[in-house]
Amino acid sequence: MSAKKSSLYESLTESGAIALAKRLQLFEENSNLTCNEIGDGNLNLVFKLNDIETGEGIIIKQALPYAKVIGESYPLTLDRSRIEATALLKQGEFVPQYVPKILYTDDQLAITIMEDLSRLQIARTALIEGKDLPLLSKHIGEFLAKTLFYTSDYGLNQHSKKSLVKQFINPDLCKITEDLVFTDPFFNHDSNDYEPELGPDVERIWQDQALKLEVAKLKQKFLTKAEALLHGDLHTGSIFADDKETKVIDPEFAYFGPIGFDIGQFIANLLLNAISRDTENQEVLYTHIETTWNVFAKEFTTAWKKDALEIFTKVDGYLEHVLSEIFEEAIGFAGCEIIRRTIGLAHVADLDSIQPYEKRIVTKQIALSLGSELIKNQKNITKPEQFKEYVKQAVTL
Ligand SMILES: Nc1ncnc2c1ncn2[C@@H]1O[C@H](COP(=O)(O)OP(=O)(O)O)[C@@H](O)[C@H]1O
Numbered sequence: 001m002s003a004k005k006s007s008l009y010e011s012l013t014e015s016g017a018i019a020l021a022k023r024l025q026l027f028e029e030n031s032n033l034t035c036n037e038i039g040d041g042n043l044n045l046v047f048k049l050n051d052i053e054t055g056e057g058i059i060i061k062q063a064l065p066y067a068k069v070i071g072e073s074y075p076l077t078l079d080r081s082r083i084e085a086t087a088l089l090k091q092g093e094f095v096p097q098y099v100p101k102i103l104y105t106d107d108q109l110a111i112t113i114m115e116d117l118s119r120l121q122i123a124r125t126a127l128i129e130g131k132d133l134p135l136l137s138k139h140i141g142e143f144l145a146k147t148l149f150y151t152s153d154y155g156l157n158q159h160s161k162k163s164l165v166k167q168f169i170n171p172d173l174c175k176i177t178e179d180l181v182f183t184d185p186f187f188n189h190d191s192n193d194y195e196p197e198l199g200p201d202v203e204r205i206w207q208d209q210a211l212k213l214e215v216a217k218l219k220q221k222f223l224t225k226a227e228a229l230l231h232g233d234l235h236t237g238s239i240f241a242d243d244k245e246t247k248v249i250d251p252e253f254a255y256f257g258p259i260g261f262d263i264g265q266f267i268a269n270l271l272l273n274a275i276s277r278d279t280e281n282q283e284v285l286y287t288h289i290e291t292t293w294n295v296f297a298k299e300f301t302t303a304w305k306k307d308a309l310e311i312f313t314k315v316d317g318y319l320e321h322v323l324s325e326i327f328e329e330a331i332g333f334a335g336c337e338i339i340r341r342t343i344g345l346a347h348v349a350d351l352d353s354i355q356p357y358e359k360r361i362v363t364k365q366i367a368l369s370l371g372s373e374l375i376k377n378q379k380n381i382t383k384p385e386q387f388k389e390y391v392k393q394a395v396t397l
């Protein structure tokens with residue numbers, strides 16, 4: 001079986017990508033172009049085209065009718081390309097400074113052509129190399145506050161919100177998250193992938209009924225709480241950054257879900273990087289986590305006070321209630337992301353590149369313990385400053 005595709009669809013080759021770019025007059029007809037397929041993600045093709053003389057470049061991203069990392073046995077809708085391009089354009093209305101410029105889209109060919117961001121570095125790689133990325137959390141806090149507030153029922157009128165929800169019905173990609181983040185890691189499922197030394201720790205997770213009850217509640221929120229237009233996969237591999245600039249890419253998992261999910265995924269990936277470091281180098285990550293939340297809360301509050309449309313937003317205590325629910329859910333979602341990145345199908349280089357092997361195993365044990373603690377203690381962690389304490393507690397378990 002394969003995903004539905006139009007008769008116009010064909011997957012691009014490097015020479016096909018050059019021909020397309022010239023046909024679209026994105027370069028001069030006689031320009032001398034190079035093209036390389038550079039996709040290192042799990043799902044799509046990414047072609048980087050450069051003009052040899054001027055150095056100018058563009059990126060052509062194309063969805064395949066299946067998940068690249070698994071192969072044709074895992075059909076996947078091409079509609080994710082439309083969703084990704086539409087989400088980038090929508091986010092660009094609120095925070096153009098934090099998303100790539102879109103040059104062209106074609107839903108039939110499942111193609112998005114965008115600005116080449118190669119001047120920046122993928123944040124995960126930069127953090128693994130020990131870079132600080134000083135503005136990362138300030139920028140992501142603002143990205144989160146504005147994209148989430150202005151697509152929520154607080155910031156949109158009822159009809160506009162519903163019509164936007166219709167454009168972002170994304171069942172295939174949501175199913176991946178429902179399975180890989182919220183289900184498989186908590187059961188003995190074939191998709192799980194972990195070192196044999198982690199067997200007893202994994203078994204403990206599968207047996208932990210209190211943990212599984214909390215995961216069930218979080219999964220239910222992911223399934224039903226259409227609060228705002230999420231990025232849907234906001235890990236540090238979906239962010240380009242340097243010391244001054246930040247750009248968020250790859251929102252093909254976008255759908256209307258709980259605001260805390262985007263925040264939780266980002267925080268989880270900062271924590272995964274933190275625990276991969278020696279203790280003395282972890283502080284910068286905890287500061288990033290605090291800043292992400294503080295900037296998010298400040299910008300969300302500003303938008304609420306300035307632009308809220310919902311009449312109840314004027315009621316004392318409602319904003320505080322909404323923010324504390326978002327925070328609590330973010331902690332729980334962060335715990336699920338940490339566990340799935342440790343023992344599920346899709347790992348992260350922060351953990352998998354740790355040497356020697358014994359240190360990698362110990363760090364993964366810490367990750368599992370930390371993920372479980374966050375899920376079970378959502379209600380007790382009420383401030384971002386408390387993360388450090390919980391990590392320390394998890395390390396000593
Ligand atoms: N706009 C861009 N500029 C430069 N490189 C990009 C751009 N978009 C994607 N890439 C490269 O392609 C890789 C995969 O892109 P991504 O959108 O994450 O694909 P996938 O959807 O398969 O995960 C990124 O890690 C990055 O190296």
Ligand SMILES: CSC[C@H]1O[C@H](OP(=O)(O)O)[C@H](O)[C@@H]1O
Nearest residue numbers: 041042043067176180233237346
């Ligand atoms: C079979 S998809 C696994 C995993 O990959 C996605 O990430 P990315 O597109 O950035 O490579 C997403 O996190 C999925 O859970």
